[in-house]
Amino acid sequence: MKLLRFGPKGQEKPGLLDQGGTLRDLSGHVEDIAGDALTPEGLARLAALDAAGLPAVEGAPRLGPCVGRTGKFICIGLNYADHAAETGAAVPSEPIVFNKWTSAICGPNDDVEIPRGSTKTDWEVELGVVIGKAGRYIEQADALSHVAGYCVINDVSEREWQIERGGSWDKGKGHDTFGPIGPWLVTPDEAGDVGNLRMWLEVDGRRFQDGSTSTMIFGVAELIAYVSRFLSLQPGDVISTGTPPGVGMGQKPPVYLKGGEVMRLGIEGLGEQQQKVVRA
Structure with a gap:
């Protein structure tokens, strides 16, 4: 998977880039690309989603840092x-x-x-x-x-x-x-x-x-x-x-x-x- 975060600074939403290069919105399934979403179990849940069924993001939004809430x-x-x-x-x-x-x-x-x-x-x-x-x-x-x-x-x-x-x-x-x-x-x-x-x-x-x-x-x-x-x-x-x-x-x-x-x-x-x- 190619996971990402998109939107204005401080208001980024989680997303992924599908195999066809379309940006998909993950906010209906995970709060952020951070914390538990990054664990093996969290990544397995995201990998099991049908990417084609996720909402496509229109336009070319700003991309934020690809991981949120970095501690170190x-x-x-x-x-x-x-x-x-x-x-x-x-x-x-x-x-x-x-x-x-x-x-x-x-x-x-x-x-x-x-x-x-x-x-x-x-x-x-x-x-x-x-x-x-x-x-x-x-x-x-x-x-x-x-x-x-x-x-x-x-x-x-x-x-x-x-x-x-x-x-x-x-x-x-x-x-x-x-x-x-x-x-x-x-x-x-x-x-x-x-x-x-x-x-x-x-x-x-x-x-x-x-x-x-x-x-x-x-x-x-x-x-x-x-x-x-x-x-x-x-x-x-x-x-x-x-x-x-x-x-x-x-x-x-x-x-x-x-x-x-x-x-x-x-x-x-x-x-x-x-x-x-x-x-x-």
């Missing part, structure tokens, strides 16, 4: 060997974990803001993992059973604040609009081999990132097991798993967003996003 937005840094190389960083011996605040979450095509005072706002296309089954101390062999689905994330980052201003990375990662998620949540049965998906990102039509999840250092199952050693995972939690090379910081000379640009990005089988860059 967990990110993994330097998780692609080729990205670590372009930034001059050593390949990590274990996953680097940081947070994006949930207030950073926005729809896949919403505007992205450059924060006031920012000079180094950057982009990162990433594979997102949405948790469906709660757990802690999860065994790696069982980790994928905790996944509700996968999605596209743009891990927008302010590099000066992340790297040059002291403290943790978090202050450069959590500005409002720095976490576009969607367009849809693709359940594992339709997502394909998430360890080998092409991913890309363009700014004003110029392709900067053109990589694959195959160069991830730590795979999805390993990341879920690792993170669950330090915190419990709940339905709706999101793990953003790192980015391939081609970020602005890695260009020679570096290229950063100034305002007015359009970012377009996608992951094979998981859809595309497009954001206009505006100044806060």
Whole structure:
């Protein structure tokens, strides 16, 4: 299934994209793409519905983040060997974990803001993992059973604040609009081999990132097991798993967003996003 949320910000309704590409309204069957709806039992109930019998949504409504009520937005840094190389960083011996605040979450095509005072706002296309089954101390062999689905994330980052201003990375990662998620949540049965998906990102039509999840250092199952050693995972939690090379910081000379640009990005089988860059 391709699950999604549509409508004005803060008033999104649950929906799905059927096999013919028609957006269908799920609000008669589930309150939101969140919480219990993401559990194995909740997803099974949605999968049993006759999609053709659901109300079709007219027009082209705004798409919201594909998962609602996210409790934790967990990110993994330097998780692609080729990205670590372009930034001059050593390949990590274990996953680097940081947070994006949930207030950073926005729809896949919403505007992205450059924060006031920012000079180094950057982009990162990433594979997102949405948790469906709660757990802690999860065994790696069982980790994928905790996944509700996968999605596209743009891990927008302010590099000066992340790297040059002291403290943790978090202050450069959590500005409002720095976490576009969607367009849809693709359940594992339709997502394909998430360890080998092409991913890309363009700014004003110029392709900067053109990589694959195959160069991830730590795979999805390993990341879920690792993170669950330090915190419990709940339905709706999101793990953003790192980015391939081609970020602005890695260009020679570096290229950063100034305002007015359009970012377009996608992951094979998981859809595309497009954001206009505006100044806060």
